[in-house]
Amino acid sequence: MSMKIALIAHDRKKEEMVNFITAYETVFEHHELFATGTTGTRIMEQTKLQIHRFMSGPLGGDQQIGAMVATNDMDLIIFLRDPLMAQPHEPDIIALLRLCDVQGIPVATNIATAEILVKALDRGDFAWRELVHKYKPGVPE
Ligand SMILES: O=C(CO)COP(=O)(O)O
Numbered sequence: 001m002s003m004k005i006a007l008i009a010h011d012r013k014k015e016e017m018v019n020f021i022t023a024y025e026t027v028f029e030h031h032e033l034f035a036t037g038t039t040g041t042r043i044m045e046q047t048k049l050q051i052h053r054f055m056s057g058p059l060g061g062d063q064q065i066g067a068m069v070a071t072n073d074m075d076l077i078i079f080l081r082d083p084l085m086a087q088p089h090e091p092d093i094i095a096l097l098r099l100c101d102v103q104g105i106p107v108a109t110n111i112a113t114a115e116i117l118v119k120a121l122d123r124g125d126f127a128w129r130e131l132v133h134k135y136k137p138g139v140p141e
Contacts, residue, residue: 001124001126001127001130002030002031002032003031003032003075003076003121003126003129004031004032004034004068004073004074004075004076005028005031005032005033005034005074005075005076005077005078005121006033006034006035006065006068006074006076006077006078006079007021007033007034007035007039007040007043007051007078008035008036008039008057008061008062008065008077008078008079008080009039009042009079009080010057010080010081010082010085010087011038011082012082012084012085013080013081013082014038014039014042014080016080016111017039017042017043017078017080018042018043018046018047020078020111020114020115021043021047021049022046022047024118024122025047025048025049027118027121027122028047028049028118029048029049031121032052033049033050033051033052034051034052034053034054034065034068034074035051035052035053035054036053036054036055036056036057036061036062036065037053037054037055037056037057037059037061038056038057039057040052040053040054041053057087057089057092057093058087058088058089060092062089062092062093062095062096063092063095063096065077065096066092066095066096066099069096069099069100069102069103069105070099070102070103072103072105072132072136074105075105075106075126075129076105076106076107076117076121076126077096077100077105077106077107077108078107078108078114078117078118079093079096079097079107079108079109080109080110080111080114081093081109081110097109106126
């Protein structure tokens, strides 16, 4: 089953992201991919994958992905953050991760966890997300 997956990488993590996506391209090609602007462009340049690109992170891309998380529409997030450099949009980043915890969305912030999640995805361990989509309540009043 096809899952909605968000891919986000800070500048010094973009090469790592592209290498990772390339290594698991045969897994990712079965899913619906979303990304912040520059991350999406980099991945599309170096793979055959089609990605829905949002705004660049500092211009609101994290928030756009956060909006999908808020409505429980995103199934998995791989967010390779730069732990050693301050970001101008730090509040947006924290907000996105907070919403993942609100909804219980699987989110990897480093490559080791990302690899475990992608292997789980390939094995079908995310089938429970189908139930979330099926029984998702409407927007609360
Ligand atoms: O800043 C980002 C996430 O916080 C990533 O944005 P870009 O993919 O546009 O570089």
